[in-house]
Amino acid sequence: MISEQLLLDITKCSRCGKCTAICPMFEKTKGWDTGVARGKLLVSWGLARGELEINDKLIEALYQCPTCMLCEQECTAGAKVTEIIREARALIVERGASVPFSHRGTFDTVARITLRDGLHRDWLDLIKGDFRENGETVYFPGSLPYLEPVLDFDLGAARIISAAVTIFNRAGIRPAIITQLADSGHDAFWSGQYQFFNALKEKNSRLLAGTKMIVTTCAEDYSILKSEYSLEAGVYHISQFVRDLIREGKLAFSEGAERVTFHDPCRLGRHTGEYDAPREVLKTFVDYREMARYGKDAVCCGVGAWMNCNKYSKQLRLDRVKEAAEAADTLITACSKCLSHFSCLMTEPEKVEDLPEIKIVDFTEFVARNLKDT
Amino acid sequence: MDIIDELIQIVGQERASDDKTVLYAYSRDSSLITGMPDYVVRPVSTEEVAKIVSLASQRKIPIVPRGMGSGMEAGCVPVHGGIVLDLHNMDKILEVNTDCLYAVVEPGVIHANLNARLAEQDFFFAPDPASTDFCTIGGMIGTNASGMTCLKYGDTRKSVLGLEVVLPDGTIINTGSRTVKSDCGYDLTALFVGADGTLGVVTKAILKVIPRPRTRATVAAYFDELEKIGEVVVAIFATGVIPAACELLDRSAIKVINQYKPEIALPDVDAILIINLEGSAAAVEEEVAGVVSSCKKVGAIEVKTAATREEVDALWAGRRSVGSAIYRLDPKRASPNIGGDYGVPIKRLPEMLREVRRIAEESGIPMVAFGHVGDGNLHTHMPVNVLDEEELARAEKAGDAIYEAALKLGGTATPEHGIGASKIRWVKEESKSAYPLMLAIKKVFDPHNIMNPGKIFEIS
Numbered sequence: 001m002i003s004e005q006l007l008l009d010i011t012k013c014s015r016c017g018k019c020t021a022i023c024p025m026f027e028k029t030k031g032w033d034t035g036v037a038r039g040k041l042l043v044s045w046g047l048a049r050g051e052l053e054i055n056d057k058l059i060e061a062l063y064q065c066p067t068c069m070l071c072e073q074e075c076t077a078g079a080k081v082t083e084i085i086r087e088a089r090a091l092i093v094e095r096g097a098s099v100p101f102s103h104r105g106t107f108d109t110v111a112r113i114t115l116r117d118g119l120h121r122d123w124l125d126l127i128k129g130d131f132r133e134n135g136e137t138v139y140f141p142g143s144l145p146y147l148e149p150v151l152d153f154d155l156g157a158a159r160i161i162s163a164a165v166t167i168f169n170r171a172g173i174r175p176a177i178i179t180q181l182a183d184s185g186h187d188a189f190w191s192g193q194y195q196f197f198n199a200l201k202e203k204n205s206r207l208l209a210g211t212k213m214i215v216t217t218c219a220e221d222y223s224i225l226k227s228e229y230s231l232e233a234g235v236y237h238i239s240q241f242v243r244d245l246i247r248e249g250k251l252a253f254s255e256g257a258e259r260v261t262f263h264d265p266c267r268l269g270r271h272t273g274e275y276d277a278p279r280e281v282l283k284t285f286v287d288y289r290e291m292a293r294y295g296k297d298a299v300c301c302g303v304g305a306w307m308n309c310n311k312y313s314k315q316l317r318l319d320r321v322k323e324a325a326e327a328a329d330t331l332i333t334a335c336s337k338c339l340s341h342f343s344c345l346m347t348e349p350e351k352v353e354d355l356p357e358i359k360i361v362d363f364t365e366f367v368a369r370n371l372k373d374t
Numbered sequence: 375m376d377i378i379d380e381l382i383q384i385v386g387q388e389r390a391s392d393d394k395t396v397l398y399a400y401s402r403d404s405s406l407i408t409g410m411p412d413y414v415v416r417p418v419s420t421e422e423v424a425k426i427v428s429l430a431s432q433r434k435i436p437i438v439p440r441g442m443g444s445g446m447e448a449g450c451v452p453v454h455g456g457i458v459l460d461l462h463n464m465d466k467i468l469e470v471n472t473d474c475l476y477a478v479v480e481p482g483v484i485h486a487n488l489n490a491r492l493a494e495q496d497f498f499f500a501p502d503p504a505s506t507d508f509c510t511i512g513g514m515i516g517t518n519a520s521g522m523t524c525l526k527y528g529d530t531r532k533s534v535l536g537l538e539v540v541l542p543d544g545t546i547i548n549t550g551s552r553t554v555k556s557d558c559g560y561d562l563t564a565l566f567v568g569a570d571g572t573l574g575v576v577t578k579a580i581l582k583v584i585p586r587p588r589t590r591a592t593v594a595a596y597f598d599e600l601e602k603i604g605e606v607v608v609a610i611f612a613t614g615v616i617p618a619a620c621e622l623l624d625r626s627a628i629k630v631i632n633q634y635k636p637e638i639a640l641p642d643v644d645a646i647l648i649i650n651l652e653g654s655a656a657a658v659e660e661e662v663a664g665v666v667s668s669c670k671k672v673g674a675i676e677v678k679t680a681a682t683r684e685e686v687d688a689l690w691a692g693r694r695s696v697g698s699a700i701y702r703l704d705p706k707r708a709s710p711n712i713g714g715d716y717g718v719p720i721k722r723l724p725e726m727l728r729e730v731r732r733i734a735e736e737s738g739i740p741m742v743a744f745g746h747v748g749d750g751n752l753h754t755h756m757p758v759n760v761l762d763e764e765e766l767a768r769a770e771k772a773g774d775a776i777y778e779a780a781l782k783l784g785g786t787a788t789p790e791h792g793i794g795a796s797k798i799r800w801v802k803e804e805s806k807s808a809y810p811l812m813l814a815i816k817k818v819f820d821p822h823n824i825m826n827p828g829k830i831f832e833i834s
């Protein structure tokens with residue numbers, strides 16, 4: 001369905017071209033105007049008005065964008081770039097074309113499987129710590145357990161989930177890990193598969209009814225639960241949860257001399273506005289350094305929702321890791337996807353020229369690793 | 375052979391396209407006018423450009439140069455189809471010679487990137503469109519772009535020393551030289567500047583660069599009567615000062631800025647003048663004193679010399695954002711370029727602004743006015759629902775009324791943004807007896823009218 005508001009929203013793009021100077025993806029492709037927000041919005045207009053048919057280039061134009069929101073943040077005219085792109089993707093999906101997922105769409109398939117009840121959740125056996133099956137305080141691991149089997153490197157899913165449980169336990173909480181929870185639907189939503197997203201949301205909302213607090217370790221899960229679900233429970237990213245525990249004096253850390261920097265996932269930063277919590281936490285126990293581009297100016301890891309991983313997104317990632325290596329010895333991120341993309345890059349030193357030496361560590365795992373007995 | 379195959383042969387598969395989606399992305403610039411190209415190509419060298427233009431010439435199909443497409447008058451929109459030459463990949467700064475006051479660049483160099491490079495040597499390329507971060511030198515040459523500082527430093531034409539141009543038949547010529555002065559016959563360099571790509575494709579430019587002023591100061595003066603604006607500008611000139619910028623925000627623009635960035639907190643007055651002074655510390659100090667006293671003499675309610683860098687930056691950021699910030703006022707309305715760029719003799723500015731207010735009232739279309747009053751150049755923006763045909767037509771009529779009023783006051787409808795496809799009518803009306811000569815010049819360069827047809831003139 002094409003709403004008049006969608007069309008009016010597209011007319012908000014003045015086609016000034018400011019985004020050509022901002023979009024990190026366009027800086028890499030240096031290609032056609034379809035590679036920058038302005039072109040993507042014009043293509044969305046053409047699609048919505050029936051002036052363009054779906055073809056490969058149209059799919060590329062609308063999907064080769066991690067919806068990092070950098071252009072939208074800087075757009076003086078206030079064009080809702082990412083929302084329009086997502087709506088245009090929904091039109092593509094509605095008309096039966098397939099989404100250009102990476103990894104042969106396996107993650108999409110896995111998310112679909114989580115819609116079904118009664119799956120064998122043997123990953124739970126790998127989790128260390130004290131948790132329960134139900135309760136008011138929920139830890140939401142999202143798709144983390146399912147990423148690893150598909151990726152051919154060690155993402156540390158079990159370690160991250162265990163780390164989250166450890167943090168809860170240190171604060172005297174036995175979190176609930178509700179095994180039947182489905183994928184958060186972040187990727188379904190951002191790929192324009194609204195029907196599928198609604199099914200995931202409906203299932204999760206039912207299972208989360210009556211809970212009071214939900215903590216996620218992944219920025220994508222956090223942003224989608226917070227912005228697109230209507231949950232009674234408060235939704236927190238683990239960095240906010242840990243920050244509050246520190247403020248309450250419930251956690252203590254062994255201080256380290258390690259130089260550490262933080263990569264702001266776009267879903268945590270620009271999408272939901274949380275820049276401070278992870279920094280406040282890290283600064284309590286490490287030698288914290290900023291990268292050249294950080295906070296609202298941070299550049300994306302290159303891929304959003306497992307779509308269009310290609311040579312350009314890999315270049316973005318490499319740039320980001322190099323930027324981190326200039327500032328620190330360890331790069332922390334707080335999103336399972338950013339972690340996967342950066343880790344993937346580091347697994348191929350022989351294929352990547354000038355790959356810097358830097359450790360990539362998940363925020364939750366890093367925090368838990370440095371906890372000290374109170 | 376098909377044209378697309380020939381284009382691919384010239385630039386390779388990656389940089390030539392006839393894909394509908396790709397073409398569609400080149401069907402517009404910052405104006406409302408649309409036109410679908412048949413092909414888009416991204417050349418990277420003069421040789422490639424020359425081959426593409428030769429092909430277009432043989433096949434008699436239009437060729438449309440395009441920089442970053444930030445133009446506001448549809449200059450790069452292929453209104454008659456043909457090949458769009460997307461030149462943004464020709465982005466090399468070829469030579470910087472500040473000792474001899476010049477730089478040589480390819481046309482796709484972004485203005486801000488050139489100035490960042492020149493800043494390393496404390497030099498700059500003076501014309502300063504607000505689109506600095508996203509417009510190319512080629513586009514600036516095409517439109518003879520200017521900006522807030524052109525009062526002191528002149529428009530693009532004043533800063534171009536020489537060009538390499540691919541003519542419509544594919545031959546490559548050079549004009550001008552690497553010297554600041556050149557009287558070598560007719561000034562062809564100046565002719566290509568502001569030609570909207572109708573005479574040839576610029577593939578290289580020798581630009582005049584100058585040392586950056588060492589000191590800069592900003593004065594803001596508030597007025598409760600618009601009438602005083604013309605007077606104050608004249609009073610400033612009378613003190614012997616040529617400001618580097620002299621910008622006006624009228625009541626409507628002040629409101630927009632305050633809505634968009636409340637932290638700037640501009641006062642609720644009829645008009646604000648923002649004046650920049652640049653030069654040596656001693657000269658700037660003297661000029662500030664002259665400007666402050668001129669403003670007071672004419673009756674400014676308050677004159678402020680911005681104390682901190684932040685204050686100065688906030689004021690200028692506010693000024694720069696007006697045009698686009700209007701898009702944020704109403705969820706249903708955009709602010710396409712309609713009646714957006716005109717100029718009048720400085721003393722007649724208050725009359726012009728009163729006309730704008732009258733036209734706004736009569737048309738029922740709210741208008742926001744601001745501009746470079748130091749050179750009599752004003753901009754108007756109107757929030758319009760572009761899906762509402764009646765409202766759009768009303769706005770377009772109001773836009774024409776603004777240009778008519780400017781001409782009646784002895785001004786121009788074509789001061790800054792070039793002509794493109796949208797100001798053809800005004801070129802004819804304004805140039806009057808010189809018009810046939812301009813047409814004749816076009817024919818000398820481009821007898822088959824393949825070079826950006828439908829721009830400046832509509833030749834049948």
Ligand SMILES: Cc1cc2nc3c(=O)[nH]c(=O)nc-3n(C[C@H](O)[C@H](O)[C@H](O)COP(=O)(O)OP(=O)(O)OC[C@H]3O[C@@H](n4cnc5c(N)ncnc54)[C@H](O)[C@@H]3O)c2cc1C
Nearest residue numbers: 441442443444445449504505510512513516519520571576
């Ligand atoms: C927000 C905003 C602010 C602006 N502020 C200003 C301002 O302050 N002052 C001002 O003057 N303009 C301004 N403009 C208008 C525009 O940015 C300028 O005219 C700019 O110079 C156009 O550059 P471009 O690279 O985008 O050119 P395009 O829009 O791509 O092309 C403009 C014209 O130049 C021709 N052209 C491009 N490259 C070549 C070439 N290599 N050889 C021959 N012809 C060529 C095209 O055919 C076309 O006719 C503004 C626009 C926007 C959106």
Ligand code: SF4
Nearest residue numbers: 013014016017019075
């Ligand atoms: S998306 Fe925003 S920045 Fe990009 S062209 Fe449109 S209005 Fe300009």
Ligand code: SF4
Nearest residue numbers: 023065067068069071
């Ligand atoms: S959201 Fe990010 S990647 Fe997508 S167009 Fe905007 S800046 Fe580029």
